[in-house]
Amino acid sequence: MNDVVERTVAAELRQPVMPEAKAMADAILRAHGSAVGAILFYGSCLRSGDASGLLDFYVLLRKTGSWRPDRPLRGMFLRLLPPDVEHWSTEHDGRTIRAKVAVISCQQFAQRLQPASRDTTIWARFAQPAALLHARDDAAADWVRAALAQAVATAASWAAQLGPERGTPEAYWQALFTATYGAELRTERPGRAREVQAAAGSRYSALFLPGLARCGIAAEELPDGTVRPVLTTEQRRAAAATWRRWRRLGKWRNVARLVKAAFTFEGGADYLAWKVQRHSGIAVPLTPWQRRHPILAAPLVLWQLRRAGAVR
Incomplete structure (x- = not known):
C-alpha cells in the first residue's frame, strides 16, 4: 500500500478497542454470523474509550436478504432505505452493554461512499476513524480498507468545495463537518464540528491533500501553511x-429512517421520539395507540415533526 490514505485507514482498522465492543461484535456474530461480511465499530465511544454510552456499529452484509430471512418485509425496507437500525444489548463482566447496530449490504455501503452519493451521512461517518472488529476473510478486510479510503477521499473533495477558497486543512474539515451535521436531523451544540475535527486533528490534516489527490483535485500549498484547492468559481457555486x-433531502431521509425504525424493531416508536428530541430539541409525545400501531401512526408523526419545525 503506497497510498497514504489507505495506510492510515489500515492502521486505524487494526486499532485495539475496548472489550465491551468485542463482546457486542461476538453477540452479533453468534446471532447472524453467516450473513456478516464485516463489522465496523465507530463513533464517540471509539474516540473516548467509554463503554457506558451507546456503542455504534455498522454490520456489512454479504447480501441484503441475509440478515433476517424470516422477515421479508425487513428485507424490502433495507433494500429501499438502508441502513436498518436496531438496538442490541449483551452482558459483559456482569453488566449490560448496549449498542446501536446499523445494517447495510456491502454493495449499498460502497455506493454511498462515492462523491455523487446524496446520502451524506455514511461517507461523513466513515471519513472518521473506525475499527474493524470482524471480516469474513482477508479479501473482505481488503475491501473494507479500500471502501473507507474512498470515504476519506469523498469527504476531502466536499470539504474543498464547501470550505474557504484558501485556508488550513483544519478549516476545511470543520467546514465539512458543519455542513454534514446540517444535512441531518440534529441540532448540535456550538463547536461540535470543531470537537470532531480536533479529536484527531493531525490525522485529518495529513489526509486532506492525499484525499483530494485521490479525487483528482489539485491544490496549492502556500508558504504560510494554508492550502488553495484548484477550483473555479463555477465549480464552487x-x-x-x-x-x-x-x-x-437529507433531513427528510433521516426522518424516513427514524419512522422506519419505529416499526422495524421492538420499542422503535419510543426510539423515534427520543432520537428526535435529542437532536432537534423538539418533544414528540406518543399516545398508547401510536406505540401499538407505529405504521398507521407514522404519517401523523411526520406531520407533527413538520409542524413543530423539526424538519424544514
Whole structure:
C-alpha cells in the first residue's frame, strides 16, 4: 500500500478497542454470523474509550436478504432505505452493554461512499476513524480498507468545495463537518464540528491533500501553511447549489429512517421520539395507540415533526 490514505485507514482498522465492543461484535456474530461480511465499530465511544454510552456499529452484509430471512418485509425496507437500525444489548463482566447496530449490504455501503452519493451521512461517518472488529476473510478486510479510503477521499473533495477558497486543512474539515451535521436531523451544540475535527486533528490534516489527490483535485500549498484547492468559481457555486438540495433531502431521509425504525424493531416508536428530541430539541409525545400501531401512526408523526419545525 503506497497510498497514504489507505495506510492510515489500515492502521486505524487494526486499532485495539475496548472489550465491551468485542463482546457486542461476538453477540452479533453468534446471532447472524453467516450473513456478516464485516463489522465496523465507530463513533464517540471509539474516540473516548467509554463503554457506558451507546456503542455504534455498522454490520456489512454479504447480501441484503441475509440478515433476517424470516422477515421479508425487513428485507424490502433495507433494500429501499438502508441502513436498518436496531438496538442490541449483551452482558459483559456482569453488566449490560448496549449498542446501536446499523445494517447495510456491502454493495449499498460502497455506493454511498462515492462523491455523487446524496446520502451524506455514511461517507461523513466513515471519513472518521473506525475499527474493524470482524471480516469474513482477508479479501473482505481488503475491501473494507479500500471502501473507507474512498470515504476519506469523498469527504476531502466536499470539504474543498464547501470550505474557504484558501485556508488550513483544519478549516476545511470543520467546514465539512458543519455542513454534514446540517444535512441531518440534529441540532448540535456550538463547536461540535470543531470537537470532531480536533479529536484527531493531525490525522485529518495529513489526509486532506492525499484525499483530494485521490479525487483528482489539485491544490496549492502556500508558504504560510494554508492550502488553495484548484477550483473555479463555477465549480464552487455548483457544489453549493447541490449541497443545498442534498441538505433538504437529507433531513427528510433521516426522518424516513427514524419512522422506519419505529416499526422495524421492538420499542422503535419510543426510539423515534427520543432520537428526535435529542437532536432537534423538539418533544414528540406518543399516545398508547401510536406505540401499538407505529405504521398507521407514522404519517401523523411526520406531520407533527413538520409542524413543530423539526424538519424544514
